[in-house]
Amino acid sequence: MDSILHSRRRCGIHRHLPARFFAGYRAPGRQIMRTETGTGISGFNCLHSSAHSAFSCPKNNWVLTVDTLTRSAIFMFSGWTLVPCPTAVKFKRIWLMVIMGAGILPVSASTRPHYGGTVRILIQHKIESIDPGVEIEYPADREKLADLVFETLTEIDGQGRLHPRLAASWQADAGQRVWQFQLRAASFHDGSAVTSTIVVANLKAAMPDWKLTPSGKLAVTIETTFPSPHLPELLALSRFAIVKRLPNNVLAGSGPYKLAEWQAGEHALLAANDDYWGGRPFVDAIEVQMGFSLREHLLERNLGRDHAAELSIDQLRALEQSSQTLVVSRPADLLVVAFPRNDQNGRSGKKPVDPKLRAAFAATMNRQVISNVLLQRKSAPATALLPQWLTGYEFIFRSPDADQVRKWRTENPGSASLTLAYDFSDPAARIVAERMAVDAREAGIMLQIFGDPHINTKSARRTFTADAVLLRLPLHALDPAAALAGIADDFDLGQEITAAIQSATRPEELYEAERKALADDYLIPVAHVSEALWINNNVHNWQQLADGSWRLEQLWVDQNK
Structure with a gap:
């Protein structure tokens, strides 16, 4: 051998x-x-x-x-x-x-793998934009498609290891504040070369605080405001993808697939990039249908002409006893209750909830029942922002103490009320919110819940009228520092916590940054939830990573089946 x-x-x-x-x-x-x-x-x-x-x-x-x-x-x-x-x-x-x-x-x-064919994928939500720089309601679904079209300077594989992507190599100064990235010779889908000028423009839009300088055509210098030993891992996040914006709102990437058709919220067609620097993909095209109902597929226990479909937890249960091919990720998505906090100027769309009431509400949640019963063991109770299997230290974060509830009830003999919004399109979020209302009522907290169609963007959360919102956020990377930096950006956790995350060199320092993010109960982790996929038996080499993201460069279909 x-x-x-x-x-x-x-x-x-x-x-x-x-x-x-x-x-x-x-x-x-x-x-x-x-x-x-x-x-x-x-x-x-x-x-x-x-x-x-x-x-x-x-x-x-x-x-x-x-x-x-x-x-x-x-x-x-x-x-x-x-x-x-x-x-x-x-x-x-x-x-x-x-x-x-x-x-x-x-x-x-x-x-044997062979070229040809079109793969048809059904996804649950409607994606309004594939541009990584545009804020949308369902970023997790968008990232799965955008990663096929646009590339970042680096990438993190399924084992959490860092690899070069558009950047062929990189090096840092002794203080790890100034980094230089050497770009590989690659082309955008319109045939033009990937240059340092375009890379700088994209990174500056994503991170205005950085000082970015092109060094020739194929080198970029990045100077951060504080030591950033994890900068290469951070640049693997999808918000740092390199996009060339052409006239008429046309987007060009450098990835293995190019955007052939786009109907916002309805349909997308990705065509194989014959000139991809990493080698042409096997399949000719990937066709994506958004917001598609699986009712007939589930009744027939058959995907028919379609090759893959996203599943919710209740849909997954209906197929588990059949002979279908199901792929379930690790418990990666974060189900979290978020209370609004003041921005850097002390302003907020709503008066903050009493800290003691937030702590008491956190203690009322029965996370074991939520994970094992409501989410059908396709999740894990969460006490931290990042899952145990990724960091190894989540067990240190203990569940909120029930004494908090008794203490609060002693100090507040009357009942209190809270309002909680959840994503109306997510049935799992609804049943979890209903269970929270039951648990809170037993502790003397009247929790009113309601579905809302626009709670998943940062701009919407700054102006929402509910006291709190139940969110499901994707795990942004299989590297703990990059994943926590993604969450810090999701919730605008402030420069102090962001700096602590990016400058952490040991797990203890990363744990301390996460502890500070959770210290005031503005964020209350509930569960880490798995993602599920239903795949046809004529599909081969579909790679779903532990966080639910896709790698489809090696995907091929048996057209004889």
Whole structure:
């Protein structure tokens, strides 16, 4: 196994490397895929296949599937060509005899990745804009599509590791305030080159406090106001995506797919980018239908002509007992109650609720019942903004003490009232809000709940009339510092907390920043919720990461099914 692939240093092409080194490796012109939980690896129907890695090269028409636990491998190819050198020929003959003797050589063409086809995806919400710089109601759905069209300077993979994307390399000064990023040679979808000037314009719009300077055509210097050891991770957030804005509100990115059609809130068509620097995707196009009802699909237990559909928790339960392919992320989305806080000038759209009442309300919530019963064990009780599986320190945050309720009732013998708004389009949010009202009433707090169609944007939350709002926010990254920085931006937590997050060099410092964000009970975590996807059995290499985001560069469909 260690001598199958050769490098340019040895025999002129590929160095001998063991299969275990290949996971996450980017081959020239093609991203090698590692599946965490998927719908099959290179033609195999594998659920929860974290022990496998799959590698494919469509030009040579081969696929290598590696079991990373047993170090065994299965080859499927119709034309493997090794380097014309004595060592390569020797191992070619040996492995051909082994494979033919094992009966592995004859493989149906339907099990091999191939180009072509259109993938049809159904998403729950209506996306009004794909522009990462525009505030919309449902940013999580927008980010899944925008990441296919637009690129950031860096990216964070499914294991939380940092990789270059539009930036080929970077370095910082000793104080980690001044960073220089070297850009790779890439092109926008209109054929023009990605330049430092365009990158600077995008980053300056996203972060006005930074000092940004283009250094030639392919280098950018970023100077932050305080030490930022996590700046490369921060730049992987979708709000730092590089977009070229053309006349007539046309947007061009540099990603593996380009925007061919866009009907706001209704339909999108993404076409494969033949000139993508990372290699052309397998499928020709991705068609997205927004706000689509799954009623008929659920009744028939069949996706029909569609290839993938987002599921709510109640829809997921209806399919779990069937033989459908379902992909569920880790509990990543944050379900949180947010009270309005004064802005930097001391202004707020509503008078703040008494801090003791906020603390008492937080203590009334039965998080175990909410997660295990209402959300059907597709979530985890939350005591912090970031989940335990990501940080390792959420358990330190204890659930609010019930003594807070008794203390508040002693000091306030009469009943108090609160109003709570929730997203009217989210049935899970409604049942959670109803349960909160029941628990609060038992503690003497009259909680009035109502659905609202516009609570998911920061601008709407600054002017909302309710005392509090129940929100579901996506996990912005699989890096704790970047994820917490995303939440700080969602809630405008202020420069002090933002600086503490971005300058943290140890987990203890990140924990302290999160503790300060939660100290005054303006934010009350309720649960971390999973995202679910229903995938057709003719779809292969769909990668849904632990936070629910998608990686579709290696996606392909079997058009014979």
